[in-house]
Amino acid sequence: MSKNNKYSVLLPTYNERDNLPIIVWLLQQMFNDNKLDWEVIIIDDGSPDGTQTIAKQLIKAYGQRIKLYTRTGKLGLGTAYVHGLQYATGNFVIIMDADFSHHPKFIPQMIKKQTEADYDIVTGTRYAGDGGVYGWDLKRKLVSRGANLFADTVLQPGVSDLTGSFRLYKKGVLDDVIHSTESKGYSFQMEMMVRAKAKGYNVAEVPISFVDRVYGDSKLGGEEIAQYLKGVLSLWTSV
Numbered sequence: 001m002s003k004n005n006k007y008s009v010l011l012p013t014y015n016e017r018d019n020l021p022i023i024v025w026l027l028q029q030m031f032n033d034n035k036l037d038w039e040v041i042i043i044d045d046g047s048p049d050g051t052q053t054i055a056k057q058l059i060k061a062y063g064q065r066i067k068l069y070t071r072t073g074k075l076g077l078g079t080a081y082v083h084g085l086q087y088a089t090g091n092f093v094i095i096m097d098a099d100f101s102h103h104p105k106f107i108p109q110m111i112k113k114q115t116e117a118d119y120d121i122v123t124g125t126r127y128a129g130d131g132g133v134y135g136w137d138l139k140r141k142l143v144s145r146g147a148n149l150f151a152d153t154v155l156q157p158g159v160s161d162l163t164g165s166f167r168l169y170k171k172g173v174l175d176d177v178i179h180s181t182e183s184k185g186y187s188f189q190m191e192m193m194v195r196a197k198a199k200g201y202n203v204a205e206v207p208i209s210f211v212d213r214v215y216g217d218s219k220l221g222g223e224e225i226a227q228y229l230k231g232v233l234s235l236w237t238s239v
């Protein structure tokens with residue numbers, strides 16, 4: 001691992017006050033153990049549960065490597081990444097959820113994989129190798145599998161987990177792909193990957209276990225699912 005690399009984590013939050021302190025602790029521990037240069041950028045959409053107060057306490061505790069940027073309302077996961085990216089100072093960017101579904105222990109594996117062939121993107125996958133999903137009910141498992149199968153059949157990008165959002169990007173690659181992506185909600189991850197492959201970026205996968213959140217609720221609803229289906233179909237005609 002090159003000594004000059006810096007890893008910026010984009011951590012979008014909406015009502016994550018119970019999860020944020022532990023995920024930030026795990027991240028700083030992992031980065032420091034591995035002697036990596038890092039920062040964590042929290043993008044909070046005006047969470048009514050006081051997530052921002054907790055974030056400010058974390059900045060006091062861990063210092064300036066933790067950053068907080070806010071928006072006034074819940075504007076969606078996709079645009080939260082766009083918002084956070086403009087402040088990233090690393091040459092690599094990691095995107096992940098703040099609710100422990102994505103464990104920081106996989107980050108060193110993703111970094112190692114990236115260096116093997118200078119990959120543009122390393123994506124965590126629940127649907128290859130030792131990857132898996134824990135804690136979801138049958139309905140949510142079927143929605144996720146169905147979403148991947150549908151996009152894979154229609155668009156054939158050749159990536160085993162299109163909807164997952166635990167990924168490592170070269171910063172310039174993320175900048176390029178994110179600004180050509182139109183989805184705002186959950187179809188964002190799928191569209192990003194389909195566009196990245198269409199642009200010729202090289203993508204590697206690392207199996208991850210995705211564990212359902214312990215605190216709080218998922219923000220996935222029927223409207224998001226409908227948007228996703230529309231997203232796949234519109235990519236079918238445009239990519």
Ligand SMILES: Nc1nc2c(ncn2[C@@H]2O[C@H](COP(=O)(O)OP(=O)(O)O[C@H]3O[C@H](CO)[C@@H](O)[C@H](O)[C@@H]3O)[C@@H](O)[C@H]2O)c(=O)[nH]1
Nearest residue numbers: 012013014043045075076077080097098163165218219220
């Ligand atoms: N700032 C901001 N953050 C948000 C918003 N919506 C969700 N988040 C944050 O984004 C992360 C994921 O949200 P969840 O609501 O926990 O998503 P999920 O249902 O567990 O879905 C996850 O798995 C899907 C794959 O099956 C992914 O598609 C999805 O991106 C996410 O990783 C959490 O850290 C949550 O606080 C928003 O509008 N704004």
Ligand SMILES: [Mg+2]
Nearest residue numbers: 097099101213
């Ligand atoms: Mg979640």
